[in-house]
Amino acid sequence: MNNENSSYIKISSMFTRNVIILFAIIFIVNIIMLHSVFINNSQLKINKYNEIIDKAIKYKDNSIFLDEKGKKLLSKNNLWFQMIDNSLKEVSSYNKPLEVPSSYSPINLIHSYKYDIANSSVFIFEKQIMGKKYSYLLGFPLEVVSKYNIQYNTSALENLLHGKFIFILLINIIIIILFSYFCFSKKIVQPLQKIIDSIVIISKGKYNLNIQEKGLYKPIYACLNKLSTALNKSKLEKDLLDKSREKWTSYISHDIKTPLSSIKGFTEIMKDSEYTFTEEEIKKYSSIMYDKAVYIEELVQDLNLIHKLKNSAIHLNYEKINIVQFVIEMKKEILSSPNFFNRKIKFTSYSDVLYINADAKLLRRSLSNFLINFLIYNDDDTNICIDIIKNNTDIDIVIKDNGRGINPDELPHIFEQYYRGTNTNTNSNGSGLGMAIAYEIIKLHKGNCNIKSKIGIGTTLVISIPSFTNH
Structure with a gap:
């Protein structure tokens, strides 16, 4: 409000100052004009020409002529x-x-x-x-010189023209017009037109404004530049989101189409009456079709889950959890899988008991997904560590390795839906939604994830979750 009032004061002060200057100029010009009219009241040079020509007329030998000066x-x-x-x-x-x-x-x-x-x-x-x-x-x-034949009442005209009123009035009007154009137009009207033109440019979707911020309207110019920058950033983000959405749709279509093609192929073979299947073949083909169907079912479930997570449509069943014991049990469960039987994970915590409020089922899915990704996308001899650290109001679960690392251009997208990194030799059968789901679950618990990585050095993921509270 104070800024608005100061702007109004500036405009009013400028208007008052310019009006005073205008009247001062008019007054000075009028004094000069009156002096010229009444003090130096010379007529046209007609009489002067007449005097010269009169003297230039010569008579000689019965002939009248002009001398050279007159000519x-x-x-x-x-x-x-x-x-x-x-x-x-x-x-x-x-x-x-x-x-x-x-x-x-x-x-x-x-x-x-x-x-x-x-x-x-x-x-x-x-x-x-x-x-x-x-x-x-x-x-x-x-x-x-021009002459016009006009009929008028002499006394009335003399009264009208007394003091050269009309002439002075016309000069005053001209001065006002010129002063208004060069002063008010440049200081007020032209900058306003510039603002209007800038708004029109923005309305057409062109957000590359760079207005020089100076003069009375400097705050407005600054706001227009900020608006242009914000809209341009929003446009770039929207374009990136549209591309990601198209890419995501393409991945989903591919991941559904591929197992469906396998199921369709096997069913066409099995319904062929000219071919007799052995019991072993039937079990083999049925097992493959079942696995493909399960994959499609899990993909649909993941899509449904991440949609709910994005829209906060999931009710969390909060319970008091000892995160230290929770992570230890989850680590043992993952390493007991045949896929990771020979892998090792180092665990460190400076306290045996650290409580958080969380939905145990969703939290297990999130943390296990993060940890499995560290195992899948690294070599068998990679060192993986889990540290649990108590901060002021949060508990940090730190997962780090000395593995391959993540490309810098891929790091900002690591938690995006349907993202699959390229820095891996492993052919993942995942849906590409795991990291996005894990990240959204942590956010739903009012937590945060921060990941850092360097190629050939390793990756560090810090998962922060608020510590236990009775409220």
Whole structure:
């Protein structure tokens, strides 16, 4: 809330400061304009041109003409000159457009003055030469001087234009528009547009934003960058999960299809009426089909179990267990199996009695699965040790070996569903769900698993379970 208020204060302070600056600029400009209007109240340069041309008109040998100074002035400023006598006929001209007539009727001359002719605004002046009066026309380009015929009430217009009100008002409006554009637009509108554009980019699924975090909206830019990074990470994780799911589905399909193919093959042979089976063959084929069926049944049970574990749909039958005695009995049971009859496991505990709250059946499955994996994926001469250590609130069951180790790229996936490592020479007939099930069981007991491994050095698995409590 404090951050939001500080942002509002910053915006308000900036707005107030800019408004003050705006009015200060307007006031200064108005003073300058008023000074220009009232102190330096010069008119257009028409009268100045007239004074120069008037002096440049020369008379010689009954001929009227302009001197060189007058011609240069007209040529330089794209003006034209025409002198007419009292009969309104041309007696001299210079730089005159072709559209300008050589003689006028009174009405044409009046129209030439009121309206433009040859894209020029015309001004008429008088010149007396040798006691005779002449009129001369000066034509100015329309982009320099334009005239409009307007009918109005003089007193009303004077009141309206008193103090050059409209002119000053227009200048003020222009200043406000320009100031608003260059100041407010750059500091407020443009950054807001940048934020909107960034949101649009994110909405299109492009999460590679890297906005420079500066200015008034720096916290917003930082949030957008964090959001972009989080969404990009989520997208990568989703892609990885989708690939894992596809791979998992492929493995399940393969592991179900393979034993079914064997069962189907043997049943096709056995139903062949042209072939007579001995009792020994029937027992052999039946035993193979039974083993395949049991494998499929166990696979389905594992799938059902891990689904329940993932969704916390299993009720734990908690009981007080001496984990030391529990692990010793489990070790003996595993080593009594023909598959591991010649293997050895070293066991160490600094206390004979350490209690935990656990579901004995599920915990046995989890710990035995972990231990069997250490036995299966190592050579017969590998040293395997189990240590039980009491910490502050947890009991750690540490299983370690000096065996082959696990590839670093495989280690993060070791507890994933349907994962099978590659660093083994053993053809495992497992479902690929054992480690995932064992891990989920420990998590269900509010425990944790941490595994470290190096190729050629060995693997260490630490299983932490909360120690016994009466609650």
